[in-house]
Amino acid sequence: MTESPVHPALWPAPVAAGAVDATVTVPGSKSVTNRGLVLAALSSEPGWLRRPLRSRDTLLMAEALRTMGVGIEETAPSSAAATAGADGGGGEAWRVIPAGLHGPATVDVGNAGTVMRFLPPVAALADGAIRFDGDPRSYERPLDGVINALRSLGARIDDDGRGALPMTVFGGGALEGGAVEIDASSSSQFVSALLLSAPRFNQGVEVRHVGSALPSMPHIRMTVDMLRSVGAQVDTPESGGEPNVWRVTPGALLGRDLIVEPDLSNAQPFLAAALVTGGRVTIPDWPERTTQPGDALREIFTAMGGSCELTERGLTFTGTGRVQGIDVDLSEVGELTPGIAAVAALADSPSTLRGVAHLRLHETDRLAALTKEINELGGDVTETEDGLHIRPRPLHGGIFHTYEDHRLATAAAVIGLAVPGVQVENVATTAKTLPDFPALWTGMLGEATAPARRG
Ligand SMILES: O=C(O)C1=C[C@@H](OP(=O)(O)O)[C@@H](O)[C@H](O)C1
């Protein structure tokens, strides 16, 4: 159904005139916003999401829930409330009003992993047929773990036999739930999907992961934390349970008032700008404690050549002007890989990025795309079985193709800071999670720059 948006235009990535020195306010987290929407929709009372991310992935989530009957109202804060920060900082808020979930409905997942994985369990609780469709790439992304688990928990689902989109969930108004085994080694989102809806299953759920290592564990912790914050009882391996087993007890969820944290993975290109230009970037509202994987950037980028400080102003990252390569296992924080690869391509020593074989099934095959695009600029990147080996080389300008992958586009912009003539194909694809990226980027570069320390 939905054709993915085509924006073939080339965006000339700006070269940094010197060391950046900027404060960049990053919009809300995709992962928190979409979990917040699902949990609020399943609650027994209305709730609020303040500073929600408004991007393609989150608007698709909101629209899908609306088509199943949930009320999601946009509220623009009064100017007085905005000044006082009463809405959590002056941004828009969403009021979510749960209602009886029903079909018939059609859900457009776009290419959002969170929408295609988190909503089938919600649809199984609805009354009526819910059809799921999306961008061509969504047909290729793994969904079998969710489909098979839901079938074994009592749902009726018609797909074309591949265990993938498009498909229809025939909701019966309730789902039995219970114990289920899944192999979630291709996406942690399978586990998150089952846990998020489980308080509403008659028997709750016991999810047992069987298979090779689970990626993106912080995202599962985010799911558990957010479930607990709306009153769900969750047992986890970390809380003394069995390894690889999560249990959710059935029960009503509370409506709550959630202020969405800035998206720390989307802070990555801006922090990378400080690193590669030997400058300084502050991200306001960086949380002191968070389950977001982007928090790991403090350690990873420090190891690559900088220092950071968390104060009441936010996180300030300061580059030294020297960028070192890194040997790092990114299995917990896979979505940071494109941005780290971009910095590694500009470093003064080789890097090995490991533990991210599952990135071949993300928005695009990220390992193949990064290898091809960096090498076409003169780089020396090879794919390994589970990651990338990057040997820095002097790079030159050229077209950087982005394969409708927001993180390929932001990675290209980072390289463009140091390499004249990089043209980013379809920079508008950043709208998946960061619609204002080009304006934020030029805004950052428009703030004071000091003579570059790099080189
Ligand atoms: O649950 C989430 O919000 C996410 C989980 C991760 O998915 P995978 O485990 O499929 O990598 C991550 O890469 C994605 O960007 C967001």
Ligand SMILES: C=C(OP(=O)(O)O)C(=O)O
């Ligand atoms: C993998 C990602 O997204 P999705 O939620 O579509 O899986 C990502 O944002 O890097």
